[in-house]
Amino acid sequence: MLTHNPQTWFETPLGQYLLAREQDYFDQAVADVFGFNALQVGLPQFDFLRANRISLKIVASREAGETVMLRAAPDFLPIETSSIDLILLPHVLEFSDNPHQILREVERVLMPEGHVIISGFNPRSLWGAKRNWTEDEASYPWCGNFIALPRLKDWMKLLDFEVTAGRLCCYVPPFAQEKWLQRFAFMEAAGDRWWPISGGVYFLAAVKRVYGMRVIKPDWKDVLAAKNSLAPISQKLKGSREPSVTARQSKPTGDS
Numbered sequence: 001m002l003t004h005n006p007q008t009w010f011e012t013p014l015g016q017y018l019l020a021r022e023q024d025y026f027d028q029a030v031a032d033v034f035g036f037n038a039l040q041v042g043l044p045q046f047d048f049l050r051a052n053r054i055s056l057k058i059v060a061s062r063e064a065g066e067t068v069m070l071r072a073a074p075d076f077l078p079i080e081t082s083s084i085d086l087i088l089l090p091h092v093l094e095f096s097d098n099p100h101q102i103l104r105e106v107e108r109v110l111m112p113e114g115h116v117i118i119s120g121f122n123p124r125s126l127w128g129a130k131r132n133w134t135e136d137e138a139s140y141p142w143c144g145n146f147i148a149l150p151r152l153k154d155w156m157k158l159l160d161f162e163v164t165a166g167r168l169c170c171y172v173p174p175f176a177q178e179k180w181l182q183r184f185a186f187m188e189a190a191g192d193r194w195w196p197i198s199g200g201v202y203f204l205a206a207v208k209r210v211y212g213m214r215v216i217k218p219d220w221k222d223v224l225a226a227k228n229s230l231a232p233i234s235q236k237l238k239g240s241r242e243p244s245v246t247a248r249q250s251k252p253t254g255d256s
Helices: 004-008 011-031 099-109 126-132 151-159 180-182 186-196 220-228
Strands: 037-041 056-061 084-090 108-119 161-169 203-210
Touching: 004 011, 011 056, 011 108, 011 161, 011 180, 011 186, 011 203, 037 151, 056 161, 084 099, 099 108, 099 151, 151 203, 161 186
Parallel strands: 037 056, 037 084, 084 108
Antiparallel strands: 108 203, 161 203
16 A cells, blocks of 8 residues: 555554564663653654653654644754753654754754664665665655665764664565565564664664863972972082091900
């Protein structure tokens, strides 16, 4: 079934297959991230922050919805700089005309040592092959511009993000029918072992690093203390002689 609506596609057997694995990964990845503010950008119909214990959780999207708290474009977020501790980008970059700008915005609004978790479709997989041979290039998710994982890592490195974790899933061919997904379910475990870079979907977790410079100055107090502790050297006065010391031996006074 061809669809242009992400919500409709996630209701298909293939969409449900993917959603179950994405929800499981996000639940594990966000459980131990702490802070004050968390942000999910995109796919507002799914609560990928449900396992996180941060008090303020914001869902941002271009479209309005019951769960949307902030209507905004992901490449220009109306959020204060260095104010977010955790950001999720579930399938946002591959459906944007300017993914670089989105990452720059993420870097801007994240606090130092803040976390970002990204999910994306892998072009180097059976899912990527289907995208090249699909009958309707405008249908979701095949209409997206899939970004290769090494390329995404390079972008993150340029923005001083340190990749801390990653995972791939969905090694099963993107069948539309439930029975075929079940028949090829063995490929999920086999693929994770034998061709780990060919999963249909990848997850990437990174931390924003802020590198500073600290000028190391000499500790002048220690230097002066060491200098003052040196013993003074006696100076020889002009024209004076040092007293000479002669060894005297006492002669025996009696007969031996």
